[in-house]
Amino acid sequence: MTGNEIRHLFLKYFEDRGHTVVPSDALVPKNDPSLLFTNAGMVQFKNVFLGQEKRDYTRAASSQKCVRAGGKHNDLEMVGRTARHHTFFEMLGNFSFGDYFKKEAIAYAWEFLTEIVKLPKDKLYISIYKDDEDAFQIWKNDIGLADDRIYRLGEEDNFWAMGNTGPCGPCSEIYIDQGEALGCGKPTCAVGCDCDRYLEIWNLVFMQYDRDEAGNMEPLPSPCIDTGMGLERLAAVLQGQPSNYDSDIMMGLIQHAAKITGKPYNASHENDVSLRVIADHARAATFLINDGVLPSNEGRGYVLRRIMRRALRHGKLLDQEKPFFHHITEDVIEKFQDVYADLKTNREFIQKVVTNEEVSFNNTLTFGTERLNEILDRLRQENKTTIPGEEVFKLYDTFGFPVDLVEETAKDTGFELDMSGFDRAMKEQREKAMASWKGSGEKQIAPIYTKIVQEHGGTLFDGYGGTEGEGRVL
Numbered sequence: 513m514t515g516n517e518i519r520h521l522f523l524k525y526f527e528d529r530g531h532t533v534v535p536s537d538a539l540v541p542k543n544d545p546s547l548l549f550t551n552a553g554m555v556q557f558k559n560v561f562l563g564q565e566k567r568d569y570t571r572a573a574s575s576q577k578c579v580r581a582g583g584k585h586n587d588l589e590m591v592g593r594t595a596r597h598h599t600f601f602e603m604l605g606n607f608s609f610g611d612y613f614k615k616e617a618i619a620y621a622w623e624f625l626t627e628i629v630k631l632p633k634d635k636l637y638i639s640i641y642k643d644d645e646d647a648f649q650i651w652k653n654d655i656g657l658a659d660d661r662i663y664r665l666g667e668e669d670n671f672w673a674m675g676n677t678g679p680c681g682p683c684s685e686i687y688i689d690q691g692e693a694l695g696c697g698k699p700t701c702a703v704g705c706d707c708d709r710y711l712e713i714w715n716l717v718f719m720q721y722d723r724d725e726a727g728n729m730e731p732l733p734s735p736c737i738d739t740g741m742g743l744e745r746l747a748a749v750l751q752g753q754p755s756n757y758d759s760d761i762m763m764g765l766i767q768h769a770a771k772i773t774g775k776p777y778n779a780s781h782e783n784d785v786s787l788r789v790i791a792d793h794a795r796a797a798t799f800l801i802n803d804g805v806l807p808s809n810e811g812r813g814y815v816l817r818r819i820m821r822r823a824l825r826h827g828k829l830l831d832q833e834k835p836f837f838h839h840i841t842e843d844v845i846e847k848f849q850d851v852y853a854d855l856k857t858n859r860e861f862i863q864k865v866v867t868n869e870e871v872s873f874n875n876t877l878t879f880g881t882e883r884l885n886e887i888l889d890r891l892r893q894e895n896k897t898t899i900p901g902e903e904v905f906k907l908y909d910t911f912g913f914p915v916d917l918v919e920e921t922a923k924d925t926g927f928e929l930d931m932s933g934f935d936r937a938m939k940e941q942r943e944k945a946m947a948s949w950k951g952s953g954e955k956q957i958a959p960i961y962t963k964i965v966q967e968h969g970g971t972l973f974d975g976y977g978g979t980e981g982e983g984r985v986l
């Protein structure tokens with residue numbers, strides 16, 4: 513069963529049960545500067561959950577484009593390392609706005625997984641929020657699961673919140689046991705373990721509260737259901753693959769990256785990590801640009817830039833000297849345009865933005881990497897394991913070499929960064945700059961991107977202020 517078929521089956525299942533199928537919202541949430549990117553299917557329904565907006569339906573289903581690469585849900589560093597995390601992924605979800613609640617939500621999820629896509633019942637495990645007796649009774653009595661298949665987890669895993677404020681509530685998750693071979697082997701390994709043995713596939717959120725800035729939780733006008741299941745995870749499981757990256761959704765991109773770089777997949781662990789990072793980040797970059805985000809030095813644009821630069825650094829690890837990334841984003845457009853038609857319309861625009869960013873960063877990277885290697889060689893000779901803060905700052909300030917890349921390279925090679933020294937140097941520099949600042953008030957978007965947008969008649973996304981603290985200006 514392909515990813516496309518699964519998406520279709522899911523939406524059809526819920527449509528047949530009275531749900532309105534709603535298209536995916538954009539990755540940049542509308543009128544919500546508190547949220548960096550759409551990170552779950554429920555985001556477009558936030559005001560409906562809060563009772564502030566009415567729709568002409570009380571049940572909905574969607575396959576929502578999500579990015580988790582900044583803010584509260586940030587999986588950027590996980591990508592390539594775990595079998596199950598992407599920065600960009602699609603979340604299948606069904607929603608009830610004051611219509612059905614726990615009993616029906618659990619019954620639907622169980623029926624879909626065991627009757628429609630036919631996952632083996634004996635491999636499925638459940639987690640519930642530790643005090644949620646209702647959920648426990650439903651899984652035990654209605655569904656008929658034995659007590660030892662139901663795990664009680666704490667706030668961190670089983671209490672879902674979109675952000676620091678807003679709708680939230682206890683949840684219940686469905687896991688599949690993928691077998692010992694994928695486990696960490698620790699005696700404590702069970703549902704909720706960080707390894708890949710028990711794979712979380714579906715999260716059923718019982719939305720009951722609205723949390724305010726002080727952390728107070730008010731009951732929502734009427735309890736709602738919000739569920740989310742990773743399409744790539746379900747596809748991998750149904751295709752008998754040990755990782756999302758081996759599903760049909762990602763494999764074509766990985767093979768393409770392998771071909772272009774001349775590094776076969778499944779031949780070396782480190783190369784595989786890089787190929788996965790490149791494939792994943794190509795999807796994220798393509799879809800973010802498609803939804804109006806442009807590389808910049810702050811806010812959402814900074815996260816996009818960081819994603820692209822991380823992919824480009826992995827390209828370097830695979831000995832790519834020339835621009836290569838735009839070939840992979842081209843392939844993303846090719847593979848996803850049948851489902852997301854706007855990729856077709858925006859093809860040329862996306863490719864221009866990617867190519868421009870790639871070429872300019874290539875220069876930065878070449879100089880910066882040479883300089884960093886010199887520093888590391890010197891430190892090794894001096895038997896030191898910490899990169900002085902002033903050096904990190906100089907790399908950033910003189911060569912435009914991003915600190916997070918220095919950090920990653922340092923980690924990979926056993927070095928640490930003197931971040932307080934870096935902060936000191938940065939502060940000094942800022943004070944100097946303030947003293948001579950003329951006050952331009954310009955946005956952080958480079959003129960080249962403004963030009964590309966004008967040529968293509970697009971709109972510049974204008975919502976960079978007040979995001980979730982990810983607007984680090986580097």
Ligand code: ATP
Nearest residue numbers: 580587596597598601712713714715740741742745
């Ligand atoms: P995990 O514990 O594996 O990080 P999560 O609990 O953070 O997942 P939820 O917030 O519950 O995830 O999201 C609902 C579903 O979306 C998950 O059950 C999973 O199937 C999918 N999902 C979450 N994060 C990712 C990701 N980074 N890449 C791919 N799928 C994801």
Ligand code: MG
Nearest residue numbers: 580585586587
């Ligand atoms: Mg997570």
Ligand code: MG
Nearest residue numbers: 668669685712
């Ligand atoms: Mg989880």
Ligand code: MG
Nearest residue numbers: 669685712715
């Ligand atoms: Mg979860």
